[in-house]
Amino acid sequence: MGESLALADLSVSNLFSFLQHVVLITGGATGLGEMAAQAFVQNGARVIIASRKQSELEQTSERLNKTGPGTCEWIVADLKDKAGCEELARQVRAKTDSLTVLINNAGAAWAASYEDFPEIGWDKIYALNVKAVFYTTMLLHSLLVTNATPENPSRVINVASMDGISTADITVGPEGGLSPPGTGTFSYSPSKAACIHLTKIQASKLAAEHVNVVAVCPGVFPTRMTTFGFQEALGPLLSRQPSGRLGRGEDFAGVVLFLSSLGAAHITGDVLELDGGSERSGFSSGKRKGRSAQL
Numbered sequence: 001m002g003e004s005l006a007l008a009d010l011s012v013s014n015l016f017s018f019l020q021h022v023v024l025i026t027g028g029a030t031g032l033g034e035m036a037a038q039a040f041v042q043n044g045a046r047v048i049i050a051s052r053k054q055s056e057l058e059q060t061s062e063r064l065n066k067t068g069p070g071t072c073e074w075i076v077a078d079l080k081d082k083a084g085c086e087e088l089a090r091q092v093r094a095k096t097d098s099l100t101v102l103i104n105n106a107g108a109a110w111a112a113s114y115e116d117f118p119e120i121g122w123d124k125i126y127a128l129n130v131k132a133v134f135y136t137t138m139l140l141h142s143l144l145v146t147n148a149t150p151e152n153p154s155r156v157i158n159v160a161s162m163d164g165i166s167t168a169d170i171t172v173g174p175e176g177g178l179s180p181p182g183t184g185t186f187s188y189s190p191s192k193a194a195c196i197h198l199t200k201i202q203a204s205k206l207a208a209e210h211v212n213v214v215a216v217c218p219g220v221f222p223t224r225m226t227t228f229g230f231q232e233a234l235g236p237l238l239s240r241q242p243s244g245r246l247g248r249g250e251d252f253a254g255v256v257l258f259l260s261s262l263g264a265a266h267i268t269g270d271v272l273e274l275d276g277g278s279e280r281s282g283f284s285s286g287k288r289k290g291r292s293a294q295l
Contacts, residue, residue: 014262015261015262015263016257016258016261016262016263017044017261017262018040018043018044018045018070018257018260018261019043019044019045020045020100021040021044021045021046021100021101021260022045022046022048022096022098022099022100022101023036023037023040023045023046023047023048023099023100023101023102023103023260024047024048024050024092024099024101024102024103024140025037025047025048025049025050025103025105026050026051026077026079026088026103026104026105026106026132026136027050027051027105027106027107027159028047028048028049028050028051028057028060028074028103028105029049029051029053029056029057029059029060029074030051030056030060031105031221032105032159032218032221032252033049033051033103033105033106033159034049034060035221035249035252035253035256036103036105036252036253036256037049037060037064037072038064038067038249038253039253039254039256039257040070040101040256040257040260041064041065041067041068041070041071041072042067042068042069042070043070043257044069044070045070045101046070046071046073046096047064047070047071047072047073048072048073048074048075048092048095048096049061049072049073049074049075050074050075050076050077050088050106051076051077051106052076052077052078053076054074054076057074057075057076058074060072060074061073061074073095075088075091075092075095077091079106079128079132079135079136080124080127080128080132081127081131082131082135084132085132085135085136085139086135086139088136088139089136089139089140092140092143093143096143097143097146098143098144098146098147099140099143099144099146099154100147100148100154100155100260101154101155101156101157101260102136102137102140102144102154102155102156102157103156103157103159103256104132104133104136104137104156104157104158104159105159106128106132107128107129107159108124108125108128108129108188109125109185109188110124110125110185110187110188111172111179111180111183111184111185112183112184112186113182113183113184114171114184114186117184117186117187121186121187122187125187125188125191126187126191126194129188129191129192129194129195130191130194130195130198133158133195133198134198134202137156137202137213141211144156144206144211145209145210145211148209148210148211149210150210151265152262152265153210153211153212153265153268154210154211154212155211155212155213155214155259155260155264156202156206156211156212156213156214157213157214157215157216157256157259157260158195158196158198158199158202158213158214158215158216159215159216159218160192160193160195160196160199160215160216160217160271161188161189161192161195161217161218162217162218162219162273162274162275162278162279163185163188163189163192164189164190164191164192164193164194164195164196164217165193165196165217165271165273165279166189166279169184170184170185170186170189171183171184172184192217195215196215196217196271199213199214199215199269199271200269200271203268203269204269207268207269212264212265212267212268213268213269214259214267214268214269214270214271214272215270215271215272216252216255216256216259216272216274217271217272217273217274217275218247218252218274218275219241219246219247219273219274219275219276219278219279220240220241220246220247220275221246221247221248221251221252240278241276241278242276242277242278242281243276243277245276246276247274247275247276251274252274255272255274259272
């Protein structure tokens with residue numbers, strides 16, 4: 001043990017170097033995806049971001065390339081169905097013959113009342129939040145295994161949500177939340193629970209091929225999906241946080257970098273809760289009615 005440890009390089013520069021990474025981030029032009037992209041670019045990785053809107057991709061890529069020393073490229077992709085995932089995979093293969101990190105971040109939510117929740121609010125959300133995670137990973141399998149080794153496996157990071165863990169009523173109360181009072185994201189929560197379970201299945205299947213798969217479950221972070229809450233119900237959202245603050249870019253970026261690093265090479269199948277302890281503590285400064293704060 002002592003001799004083998006003496007030969008190991010446990011320096012931060014070795015354990016947490018990202019210079020050799022080639023990273024694909026779906027939903028990478030905004031929100032959590034953009035946070036992750038910036039982290040990799042600023043630490044020297046080659047990053048490819050994908051989303052539906054070319055204008056946002058161009059703006060984000062231009063901004064990130066100024067942060068260097070890494071680089072940021074983009075691909076227009078709509079992952080609403082298998083054909084969209086196939087097109088993304090085709091374009092990625094045209095750019096690179098290997099991936100070290102895939103972040104399945106593209107997602108959507110749908111809020112409506114319990115009594116009038118539309119069927120499309122189930123179909124669209126499950127297609128993007130679950131089906132696209134499966135197909136994107138499967139279709140990029142050959143790129144993920146190209147340079148993967150037992151010592152330094154490739155990584156798949158599925159962005160789930162604390163909503164996929166909490167089982168409380170998500171109907172927004174009169175105090176407000178991430179959607180208007182009286183509504184709830186009834187399809188979003190089970191879709192993220194499915195994403196978590198899919199992560200564990202993928203981890204089991206791909207471990208022998210040296211591809212680690214983990215899920216990250218953010219709480220409330222500043223993203224497009226949380227804009228309503230930040231503008232209309234910041235007080236109630238903060239009341240659910242024992243730390244007294246919501247998630248920041250540094251919080252998400254740090255976790256993604258760690259999970260992609262040599263220091264996390266022996267972690268797979270895990271589900272990381274990133275909500276400042278809100279769910280575990282059950283914290284609320286006032287009477288809690290429903291679980292409206294987590295996305």
